[in-house]
Amino acid sequence: MDLSFLFPKQTVSGLVKDWLKEDIPSFDYGGVIVGEDIKTAHLLGKQHGYFSGRLFVQEIFDELKCKVEWFIKDGEEIKYQDGKPHLLATVVGPVRNILIGERLSLNIISRSCGITTRGKTLNLKVRKEFPDWKGKIAGTRKTTPGFRLVEKYALLVAGLDSHRMDLSSMIMLKDNHIWSCGNITNAVKNARTVGGFTLKIEVECRSQVEAIEAIEAGADVVMLDNFKPEDHKPVSNFLKTKYPHVIIELSGGITSDTILQYITNDVDIISMGNLTQGVPHIDISLKIQKQ
Secondary structure, eight states: OOGGGGSOHHHHHHHHHHHHHHHOSSOOHHHHHHOSOEEEEEEEEOSOEEOOOHHHHHHHHHHTTOEEEESOOTTOEEOOBTTBOEEEEEEEEEHHHHHHHHHHHHHHHHHHHHHHHHHHHHHHHHHHHOTTOOOEEEOOSOOOTTOHHHHHHHHHHTTOBOOOOSTTTSEEEOHHHHHHHSSHHHHHHHHHHHHTTTSOEEEEESSHHHHHHHHHHTOSEEEEESOOHHHHHHHHHHHHHHOTTSEEEEESSOOTTTGGGTOOTTOOEEEOGGGTSSOOOOOEEEEEOOO
């Protein structure tokens, strides 16, 4: 499945135009220095990981009238071995245009590949230990403003769930919503009034009692927040047994080191903010070739 088809052409084009305008708001001093001779550049992977973000780089160089030949697809392994970089793509075009797109492209794919690498590595680890688990690992809305689509896409390439895209995608009732409405029941009732039948309602719960109240008020998803592994298991089992139609999500403080302790067949979703926060970038460079 080609996940790049998720993006309408105008969406990616609009992002790229904004990024280019941000990076060159006035004069292109470097362009004057190097001119418009046709050059070839190599996009090089200099660290092991998993690749993503190809469509964004393609759009950047399309906009800059450069041709790109790709040797890797999103989701494939970046094979960096014995100090030898992995040739990911070649870019051909006016040298000043290549250099306009250089840092922008590297910033995007280095971060995108970093998120995909962390996500895919984690997913492989979980599936190896729990091959029969039907649940999904998901990101959160802890994303970079203006860069969310890239980060959510990188999660999907990793084989993870992107979770809700924005505040309009699903109604999630967290502690501040509940305190503002007085209780969970009132909050869910208000949510159903405005969300109708098309939007799922999720409620953040700190105890089994709160989860039961949320479900009986009409919640579709309950998030057991900041539960320890030994504490969530009896609660998850009780809820899934009594309310099998409800989606059970775990979140809060779960890391790559602790996730295996949380996996049970009663859990449908494990969401983690650190899939998009504090993620190391993958080392990628773009080098003009001497002729």
